[in-house]
Amino acid sequence: MQKVGIVGASGYSGEVLIELLARHPRVSELHVASRTHAGKSVREVLPRLDGIAGDLEFIAADPNGLSKLNIPIWFLALPHGVSAEYAVPLSEAGALVIDLSADFRLNSAETYAEYYGHAHPFPDKLQDVPYLLPELRCKGWKKATLIACPGCYPTSVLIPLLPLLKEKLVDGEGIIINSMSGISGAGKKETLFYSFCERQDSAVPYGLGCHRHLAEIEEQLSMAARKSIQVQFTPHLVPMSRGILSTIVLPGRTKTGTTEIISCWEKAYQSKPGVRILKDGGQPDTRQVLGKNRIDLAAFHDKRTGNLILTSAIDNLMKGASGQAVQIMNLRKGWPEFAGLA
Amino acid sequence: MQKVGIVGASGYSGEVLIELLARHPRVSELHVASRTHAGKSVREVLPRLDGIAGDLEFIAADPNGLSKLNIPIWFLALPHGVSAEYAVPLSEAGALVIDLSADFRLNSAETYAEYYGHAHPFPDKLQDVPYLLPELRCKGWKKATLIACPGCYPTSVLIPLLPLLKEKLVDGEGIIINSMSGISGAGKKETLFYSFCERQDSAVPYGLGCHRHLAEIEEQLSMAARKSIQVQFTPHLVPMSRGILSTIVLPGRTKTGTTEIISCWEKAYQSKPGVRILKDGGQPDTRQVLGKNRIDLAAFHDKRTGNLILTSAIDNLMKGASGQAVQIMNLRKGWPEFAGLA
């Protein structure tokens, strides 16, 4: 049994983290820190969680103060740029820090500066922080005290693609990714654009060619393929609260058929409860993963065009954020991988 | 002023047709025929239209009976396979027939049989029936008495692509189309799959590599490019009532930039109120075309990847069906192109 803390718990992924950790069988105590809600109770700020979080109160989110609390596991659900200021002192103070932000997802400080518009505050750390997709354990994950939790779009893209690249079933050239996301992906927003009336009946692309998640997608794909890979990534907003659906087209340059893809996935994800491989023409549907820490995958080799189409669905707040973060904790602590996630 | 008839007026596109035609300044009388609702009033079957359709009653949908009514313009909002049985006798009896079904959209009887699963009842007619996108008037449209109204997905794809292919700004190789559609695209359905609870929070691909609209997309693209063109077309259902958003990726083999694309569109669609070309990074949004007989277009040349991304949005029941059908009537009768469509 462990004490666990969350910094930045008032956003959508913070709310899900509290829910998951409050009923986690190995978590004895939960602490929540907030930069804006210190002194308020969780039930006041997040009334849906009344009855789950007891009398839990937000404490002040001062990195040094939090370091002294001797909490051995911290989750950071903070905006990029802010998260690093907590990640470094907390992990240096000996805690396991699982960072849901983008601050330590990239290896390259240059790429970070290009996509996030400011220099990385701890460029020397970047190489050491593992980017951990729990199903595809990376080098260093067992010892790291600071772990980067993959982004929502990247999770939906990397789980289908990485094993195929590693096994050289596909060559990684000319990959076209179209994703559609529910609106919680944007966080809690106070703008007209995210209002109900503006989003109902709206499907709209955004961030063409420059979405920040593109950087981590390409970096991870390139590492798996051991060569530089560029993809075309076009995200879209569609009128749902939660969920990401990704449709990935690989132009038909290989002879790889649906069977080989499925076999490769089955080998890579054997007995992983977080990955469901659909066969016989079934297609991933975001509704079928709602509230679940799972990715649904399907592959279709179009014999007519020669193209390969991979599709995936996740809940952006579960497998795309908080569920995955808890899965990382479980793995790192040697607990059952899906403890608290059923 | 003309009398106008609709066969199959009780579906979603039929309902919109009645709305548009009842307020059309050149339509003096409206007749509606139904295979299942003969004898009932429009207000009983489609209560939203009460007050628009007066005491209008559905008459029986017998092709021969309808032919004798001397109604000079007919709209067919019928399922494929059924529509042809009306289209031929009505047009042979001298009426202008605008067919919203897929029955006469293809030139090739072979392709029809392959995609629709049965032999075409009038294969000899196929070559003569124009497939009319009003903004891109095709050969024969001025004299034809039977006109095929393009499908919803094809409209969203062909308007951005056809001028580029005709002008050889793009070569047509390796085109990847991802579309997302509102649920009315499936028609009035009595199945669990289309129920509110199953569709809310659901984004799901379907018809991979075999959707029927693929046939007309490829036939039209091939005609424009004067060579055989194959595309990868993946439609998706997303939780909205109306709207189609298409994202088209053309792999980076040409030097064509955004400016050239925009110029080509501006030339092709100069002073067409049904086409809105977005510049300065704006993206089409299905909400912005809701209830409008318009397509919104944007182009983005990704310098990093070399790929060209075209995006478009329509209301599937307006520019994707009934609005476009009325626009065809206007054009064919020499009326202002947007009469009744503002």
Added chain:
Amino acid sequence: MQKVGIVGASGYSGEVLIELLARHPRVSELHVASRTHAGKSVREVLPRLDGIAGDLEFIAADPNGLSKLNIPIWFLALPHGVSAEYAVPLSEAGALVIDLSADFRLNSAETYAEYYGHAHPFPDKLQDVPYLLPELRCKGWKKATLIACPGCYPTSVLIPLLPLLKEKLVDGEGIIINSMSGISGAGKKETLFYSFCERQDSAVPYGLGCHRHLAEIEEQLSMAARKSIQVQFTPHLVPMSRGILSTIVLPGRTKTGTTEIISCWEKAYQSKPGVRILKDGGQPDTRQVLGKNRIDLAAFHDKRTGNLILTSAIDNLMKGASGQAVQIMNLRKGWPEFAGLA
């Protein structure tokens, strides 16, 4: 043919007003003024209207400047408190002013101050401005140059109740009104509460016992009954863009049955296309009035309890605001009552 102007055209009811007036057969020219968008084009601020509004630009919303434009009809789609500053000079300059705000809906300056929190700027005017439900023409409507357009909730409540009170079929004691509204009723809002994720799956009451529309409901009911009437009015927000559904319970103190109610309504609303009376157990459904300038009504006398239940549905932006405002213009100008509204 007349020139028409709108002040405050960038909100949801302003947008619908532009749509309706741009295609109105008697409107020759449309002018739009905005306090925040002067100099911008309508197509830029309200892209959905591109193609409808041509090159129309927002002009500055200075009351004196607008007065000098010699535009004979003005619609005010402004917040309460602001609207009066335009209504008075424009109407005094000789224009017909149709005010969609609440500024001149009440007769009592005292009630205005109580509900709106500030003194009315023109208390002496209040008695002279007719509150015009087009189906129930009030005293003075034919000559007034300033007319108050009823609010959305009040319209849904007054149309079913007023004739019954006037005819003394019900006594007005103990009326309980529960209404549910789509989210556009709140206007264009930049707050978390109105964001898509917070509204999806949310039904919530608000404004218990103090909603501003309560004041005009009671004032109108009291005038019709010629005695003071108090009602219990509880509005709710439900996750839809548009629509109001009101369920009104009148405790069982009279012998009035469903038949008498229907007869009374039929007499009051004979040949009014804006009122649809449902019989045989049908119930009003907001979807069936979407985009329509109509109210649907039903009555049910529960023999078991003795209570009478009246239900109504409107589109809050049409019969509840902009459609009704256009209907008022038509009526006042002697044009067909539904010109431009079909």
Added chain:
Amino acid sequence: MQKVGIVGASGYSGEVLIELLARHPRVSELHVASRTHAGKSVREVLPRLDGIAGDLEFIAADPNGLSKLNIPIWFLALPHGVSAEYAVPLSEAGALVIDLSADFRLNSAETYAEYYGHAHPFPDKLQDVPYLLPELRCKGWKKATLIACPGCYPTSVLIPLLPLLKEKLVDGEGIIINSMSGISGAGKKETLFYSFCERQDSAVPYGLGCHRHLAEIEEQLSMAARKSIQVQFTPHLVPMSRGILSTIVLPGRTKTGTTEIISCWEKAYQSKPGVRILKDGGQPDTRQVLGKNRIDLAAFHDKRTGNLILTSAIDNLMKGASGQAVQIMNLRKGWPEFAGLA
């Protein structure tokens, strides 16, 4: 640790039951029986549950066969009329049977016949089966082997009203209940009415004066008040998947103010995690109870009208069905009341 079975597990409440029981800390084995899916796996019929239910398969739903399995706890998520055929043999065979259907909710066989249209198959049993709201433990709940789980609307109405009637804070005359429900309340339906396009933007009343839940609401209220109580109950469908919001108006005949109501509730529901009492003007919101086994309550005494307004929100599939059924099991087995429900 106990073995538990569910009959009728393929509907919406069945699905939630499987989720809850699969992660319940006291449930060692889960068995699911289905009248239509015997032989299929849960993951095939309810793909969202893949990973939760392991290789669980639906077994045949033969009442006698199931009786012989020696499963000590059964949940019945079956249609009314069918449920009784399982409830009696299973409970007579010694199991604890928690019936989510309406079959044993009423005491009066006459009322059952009136509201359900057929004679009750076991009229003699009706008096013996407790109707158990876990927060308000009724006579006989400790020993009963067959327990009726309250309906969704009744739960939202009885929890606020019962303590007030028992304590005679309100007299029960003239109660007006308006409820709005999400669409899952109707079950899995294959009809046009429940399709996405028909429900979006639709708020509609139904079942006026005759909804089946009216019978159990009145029976329970009458028992608490020790006199016959009649209410006016009007349910509405609104476009959301889950949730019930009830607004209850009690005409102003008592001097009871908000403070007395809150005190009475606090006394009745002291330390009950399933009841959250809102103060300071907060209102229940279905979104805030989504996925939670909780009811949110508020009271407002309108001094102007004298009326008392009680509002409540539940998730119809949790506190309104499956969550409450699990809570009943916990209570009956002496386990922590919220085991498996956090």
